[in-house]
Amino acid sequence: MKKSIAIDMDGVIADVDQHFLNLYHSEYGVLFTKDDIAGKTEETLFPEAGAARKFAFTPGFFLTAPVMEGAVEAVKKLMETYEVYIVSAAMEFPLSLTEKHEWLRLNFPFISWRNIVFCGDKSIINTDYMIDDHLKNLDNFKGKTLMFHSFHNVNYNHHQRVNNWDEVIKLLVEEA
């Protein structure tokens, strides 16, 4: 039986960090870089408190998120040897449910509906691996974890960090 991987959406296959930066640039005229926001939280991401949360609650936010560099090819590659599930915490933002489903259909049409999970708390997810950027998801996971690099996790190192999809493929395919 294939080993299984739970792959997060936001910050992992969807580049929401860059999406936040682009939206901030459009609305406030200031272009921050990913280096500028390293070590911040979602709350302190921008000078204006609540700006990031406001973006996330705007209709269309999840539908228009850019795909993370290398994610499409990497997920296809992983599917050759693993059972891949997309596991996204979508319940906090109910508007995101159909947007996330549509985003997956548009950008990852090769992923079956059988392998998509939208949940709140991820603690009941049982796969061999989890690739996620959030500690709250990784810390309670019983299998092997890969922490996908994001501005909010740069100061934590108790999970194996992966900086990009090339590093995921190296770890889970080439060196596995």
Next chain:
Amino acid sequence: MKKSIAIDMDGVIADVDQHFLNLYHSEYGVLFTKDDIAGKTEETLFPEAGAARKFAFTPGFFLTAPVMEGAVEAVKKLMETYEVYIVSAAMEFPLSLTEKHEWLRLNFPFISWRNIVFCGDKSIINTDYMIDDHLKNLDNFKGKTLMFHSFHNVNYNHHQRVNNWDEVIKLLVEEA
């Protein structure tokens, strides 16, 4: 730590069997009873092949499903001693995502978004118990199963059958 239960929606807390019968009555003028359809499949449920599937694909179907008798009080009761998750296979009918979310908000407002899971295949769900009417979900589950009575499962007996929510409470609360 509380033991956990994954509770299905359709056929378990939502009475889709009765919903099908009501819709068939409205459209075809014939009122079948639950006894009439015992032992049938979704495909052979009505004389007109595909009628049930047509109903399920009609916008509003999931939003207007009646609540299963006794489900609200029983789920509240279970939540006193168990961590309860609502786990629904919603991905096959993408339109159902927001309808199911709204149905839960209206009928089970006491369930947190953290405890809601919409998925395709349920094989990656890891809870202590699963209450479901479908063999495809129960057969691959690693914990203890309760098969909620439905027309399509009357001829299968390799899971503990529960005929209604009173029987669930007897098994999981009163005799546990």
